[in-house]
Amino acid sequence: MSQAMIRGMMDENNEQFVAYFLPTEETLTKRREDEQTGVAYCEDKVYEYKMNREYNWNVKNKASKGYEETYFLVLQPDHGVFYNEIETRVRLSKRRARANSLQTGLLVQHRELTEDEAFAQENRLTQLEPPVVEEEGEMADEEREIFGGEDDEEQSDSQAAQSDVDNNSSADEE
Numbered sequence: 001m002s003q004a005m006i007r008g009m010m011d012e013n014n015e016q017f018v019a020y021f022l023p024t025e026e027t028l029t030k031r032r033e034d035e036q037t038g039v040a041y042c043e044d045k046v047y048e049y050k051m052n053r054e055y056n057w058n059v060k061n062k063a064s065k066g067y068e069e070t071y072f073l074v075l076q077p078d079h080g081v082f083y084n085e086i087e088t089r090v091r092l093s094k095r096r097a098r099a100n101s102l103q104t105g106l107l108v109q110h111r112e113l114t115e116d117e118a119f120a121q122e123n124r125l126t127q128l129e130p131p132v133v134e135e136e137g138e139m140a141d142e143e144r145e146i147f148g149g150e151d152d153e154e155q156s157d158s159q160a161a162q163s164d165v166d167n168n169s170s171a172d173e174e
Contacts, residue, residue, distance in 0.1 A: 003031055005049055005106065017095055018057055021049035021106045041110040051104040054095040061088040082130050 005021045023031065027047045034041055041047075060067055070086045113121065 003028065004052075005108070007106065009054075009104075011098075016057075018055040018092055019051045019104065019106075020053040020055065022052045024048045024050060043109070043111055045109070047108045047110075049106040049108065051106070054097070055092040056095050058091045058093070059088060060091070084128060 003023045007019050007021065008016060009019045010016050027049065030042075030045055030047060034045075070089065071083050072086055074082045076082065
């Protein structure tokens with residue numbers, strides 16, 4: 001369901017699990033109203049969700065035994081194909097229902113991101129973007145400093161200065 005939410009949780013025995021929450025009928029009505037007015041959410045509304053399922057998780061990353069590389073591809077027409085490695089894999093397995101478990105609720109009130117949160121999110125997005133590839137034949141300023149390259153204007157200036165030196169040397173010899 002597109003309106004569902006998942007959250008990391010901890011039970012009374014301090015065991016971590018993933019909870020799958022579904023919106024209540026009242027929340028579905030609020031979300032439809034938001035959609036009709038063309039907004040993602042209203043900051044003054046509280047959206048209620050009820051826990052539907054619980055899952056245990058198993059995490060595998062590059063340091064895990066038996067890790068296999070996995071990639072995802074994104075096709076953007078007129079821009080190209082991009083890929084990135086999925087470095088962490090999380091496998092969920094259904095958790096046994098507790099006999100005395102209560103129906104857990106989740107209350108969500110949306111708000112704008114703080115400046116720090118927006119900055120952190122922008123950094124995470126930047127890490128996912130492909131590196132900028134420079135056109136062949138163009139040297140970045142950093143590369144010029146490292147490799148001692150000059151741009152065309154600098155080369156013509158140094159060539160003109162060298163030719164002045166050569167002309168003065170030959171005039172002195174005569």
